[in-house]
Amino acid sequence: MKSVLSLCFLVMIAVTTKAQKKDTVITGSIHGNVKDSAYDFVLPAATIAVYRAADSTLLTFQLTDGLGDFHIEKVPLDIPLKVVVTFMGYQPHIIKTTIPKAVAKLDLKVINMERGAHTLKDVVITRPPVEMNGDTLEFNADAFRLDSNAVIEDLFKRLPGITVWGDGVVTVNGRTVNKILVDGKEFFGGNINMALQNIPKQAVDKIQVYQRATDPSQPVQDSTTDINIKLKKGWKTGKFGKISAGAGSDERYEADLMLSAYTSKSQLAVVGATNNINKNAGSLNELLENGSYKSFSGLGSYKPDFRQRGIRKSLSGGLIFRQDFLEGGNDYNNQNTLGGSSKIDQGTTTNLGSTLQTTLLTEGQSQTVHSNNSSVNTQTGMDGSAYYNLGTDKRVLRANATAGYTTGQGSSSNTSSTFNAKNEVLSNNNNSNINTNNHRNLGLDLTFGNQTYGRYEPNAGPKYQLDYELKNNSSNSIADRITDFNSLIDPERNQYFNRRYNNQTASTSQSLEFELTRLERWLLSKHLQQLLQLNIRLNNDATLNNRSNNASVFDFDTTGKSYQSNADLSNRSNGLEFKEKPGIEISRTFSKNFINRYSRYFSFTMTADQEIFFMKNNSEKAFQNLSRNYSNFLPGARIGYNKYVHNRSATNASLIYQQRMTYPGIDQLAPLVDSSQVMNLTTGNLQLQSAKTHSLQLSYNFNTQSAVNPFSYGINSNYSRTANPVTDSTIYDVDGKTRRYFINGGGQTQFTSNLYVRKGFKMKQHTLNLEPSLYYNSNKNASYVNGASSDFTSVSKGFRININYEVLDRFRLKFGEDFSKSTSDQSYRSTRTDATNNTLKFAGSVQLIKGLRLQSSLERTTSISTGIPGNRFTIWSADVTYRFLKGKNAEVRLAAFDILHQNQGLQNYTGGNIIVRSQNNVMQQFFLCTFAYYPRFFTQRSPKK
């Protein structure tokens, strides 16, 4: 551990001392101001480069500041120098000079730049780097000179007021950016990094930042911050991607493919990946981001997962596309778009592990289960979706269709022994399982409504929106399970099962939501509207679910050597659930505005819903033929507070009270009891009642809208209480078997709270972001253990901090710590169990020379729980990446994973009255060499002759 920390410090020192190498020479300074000679503008972000005149060696360079000033230090004295001033659209200005030792400071005064000869006088207008265009803040991309391979993310890091946080969130003057669009449209499904890390900076005309009112008709002027990246004419087409392959020790391999193309109306991306190093892409987005030209590989989420149990070989791929039928459309109020995506994923996971689980019973009593398990599972999944969006100023229509199919095969085996507190064996159990399954799902989602985008219409009628969703699922599975239970307490309790399960289930669910807002304009006269100033909204949610299940269960007859039908477990059943929930919401907002100072809004809302729930189950088993209906009145209330201090800060707070119902299902009321589940038998309860939960949510957020040092903090807390939740009464038999009965418990209380702070510092090229947070969760549940009333209380509290430090593209360091302590109390025991977990993460990236980058990540985990040995390990990985070729689009990477070889797959868990320690096969140390090529074509079209 110490050696690891030392290494990190060495890296930091190497970066900071690199710039200090030239201190041995006595130096002077040069300063001046750069302007447009014709129109007398200052030119911010002009480049001043100082060369040694003799051999044109670049000595140093700087960009002018917002007022066109520059001040360059550490320039050699008494040698001929060449100072070259450049700015887009202007002829370079060259000054030959020397700084005499006696003077030491050279004042170049005002440098007047002449416009380039190829520019057309009436067409090229020099825009200031930043300007307000109405409500939109615009950054002129050409005013910021960057490397020719720079991408938009490099530009963002230089824009004042824009902060790219360590977790990828982008804020502008402290406000979180909701969307980043390209020419008014989502880019490859709204994937921010696809745009930021691939589109070259020189393709960008301007970056527009604007506030979009969430609903201009509402009195509370809440808004979201969006960014639009406007591309230059002639740069609307691009193709980019990544092709890579790598191999390493222990027969490890990986290969990735991402090819994308876009025009002003179309977008298409195809991705593929295969590996056996537990790199799992949870979504298409991750595969797309992995192919980004500028992705900071190693610090993103698509990387080998050393915590994953088992080793997985995977093959995945997909595509995403979008076609706009309107030229110049946008995603707000001028859209006619067809798009979709599909993903296929196939993987085989091999799992080997052992578990030690201790269940705490009454004082001094406990049962411990040692088990070993192994499994091999192969799963292939395909899913796709297609959407159509039609949006105008007045109407919106969205249709989204989804389809998916998965198929899998697996086999597993498990052997376990149960001991008492004196370490005496109580029972042994062996299980094996072979299964195949397939699952199909289809879905359709439709939304239709009117909207008043971008305009406030005091006389417009009510606004409506209709949402309809249809889902259809079906699945088939066949499983063979063998269970062999031996009791060392009473051999009469021994059991053996060899059972085959053949299940087919199908379900269809439909939901229809309807919402009507601004109803006060219909219901109240104009005079009453002005007098009461109420907002009235009606909504109605209706859901209908149908399902059918056909279970055929067979027991193996050892005499006849064949499977015989098990009449108790074989069953056909179908069920229906219907929920209807009309509701009304009435709100009133009080506002106070003081021009150029603040706008303040207090809103009070009352809601009233009536929820009607009906369920019916028909089955071949008579005890499962039942129906239930419920009707509940669910009131709610909300208080909201918003304050915007002009140019300074924004505060949002809300307090929400809600009620919701949960209803017991057929699996809790009258499940079929499978006797082969000897270690865990569950029985239903026809007397179960529905449970009502009261919840209170508090949220407070503050952020300063500062361009220099953004700062925000907030707290989000949630308290809920359920008087009679469905819980289980558990009986632990003498030989380790567990029997559960569903009951309505004595009550459950949950409380969660999270306090966070975000602070950013930007000083020239340096960015530092700090994100500490505290969290607290508590859960209290009343239940029964071995017939006695028991209260379970578990509390966990923790502290988290993430620190991100960057020096533009040259150096980046991420530090994170996550410390948590949790305790569990059971009312029937005087002792308490607790667990402490601490994870320390370092990740760093440094550019050693241009094109050569060293990256490293380290994660130190400490996990200590009562009654089991502590778990401490460090996973340290590092890689060296070299980019070459003119466009820096070829790459070779040498990587080493789990260098210290400490990943043993140990995990601890404590919850309720259970303590678990498990060990699984996990990825361990290996080395990998990968080659990648990033094809990039961004055409600048010449005008047609």
Added chain:
Amino acid sequence: MIRISLISGLLLLLCAGSPVIAQEKVMRLDPKMARGGTTSKIFETMEFIPLETTKASLFGKIDQLAVSDDFFIIRDASTNCVLLFKKDGSFYKKITGGNAENYKNLIQHITVDVHKKTIYVHRNSKPMSELYDFDCNLIRKDSAIKDKYATTLLSNGYMVARHFYARDNKKDSAVNRVSIYKDTMLTKGLMPLNSFGGPDAGTNMITTSTMNLLRSENDTVVYMSDFNEQLIYRVTKDTALPYLRFIFPLAQTVPPDAMRDSLGKQRPWEYFSKNPAYIYSIGNTATLGNYFLFRLTSYGKPATMVMNLKTGNMLQLEKVSTDSTTCFLPFTTGNEWQNEGITQIHEGYLYCSEAASLMFNAHERNMAFRTVAYPERLEKFFKKGKPSDNPILIRFKLKDNL
């Protein structure tokens, strides 16, 4: 080429000599060609005057400003008050108009007579005008002056007022867009308009502009323009004659029938929000020495222009960058809607204002990136003031021969 036609047009204006010009001159103007610069290059002087903030003197923004020898007289619509501040920025007294949310209470405009030291307060409620002295004592109320939206007092004692006229003119008769008063007596109506039955009736082609009237250095003359007009009139106590007609680039010109089609007619602001480049109004027009000042209004952003009548040079104040001579502090003359731009001209000085919060934001950036030596008044303001204080009054003088 553009510059030559500009100069020749302007020279004709200047050399005309007589204050009465029978026919307007046409000037082609591309606002994009206007220059910028730095404050040290453009302004002879620039002074920031913090206005004292107390519970009594707190106000929103400067909707209208008048300057006398002793006072700055400010009308603020958000607090519905008229406030008097001494020349050093300290608060003197105020006239309160009552609850600003009650439409009838609203003070629409004030007319200040710096010689008689009186303030005419024009309100929505009847009687429409109240006369106060500079100690904020009510002298009398009268209903003789019916025009309340924009007025200015000429040095010869005549008051020029914009006259509100209805878009749906139901009578077949002319309506005068400008009224001239002398001591509350209506003496003349100028700029007649008869829209009855015409294609523009009921449209926003005919809308009273409420933009402030600035009195020029030659203070018997007012220059003004109406809504959706590119024509500037030269108004005296007797005449209102076309003075200057602008022709803008096509991309910035409102099409002739725009206000007659359905969107322009029913929802003109939505029409202009979809066409933010269109210049739909010219205001704050005045002459100052060799300079002609005016403000172009579009939905995108207003632009304050300064035209040198001798050289033809065009300057846009929004393109001027602040530098060390102005302590790197902002001065906004029209970049945002909550700023009226140049609100007054007095003895060669121009006046505008800036929100205290923006001054503090600039001060924060100064502290992060540079060392600035502020004048004593500003030093005190940043030390003891708050971002929620009263706006800062900015007084500046243009250099000659820009």
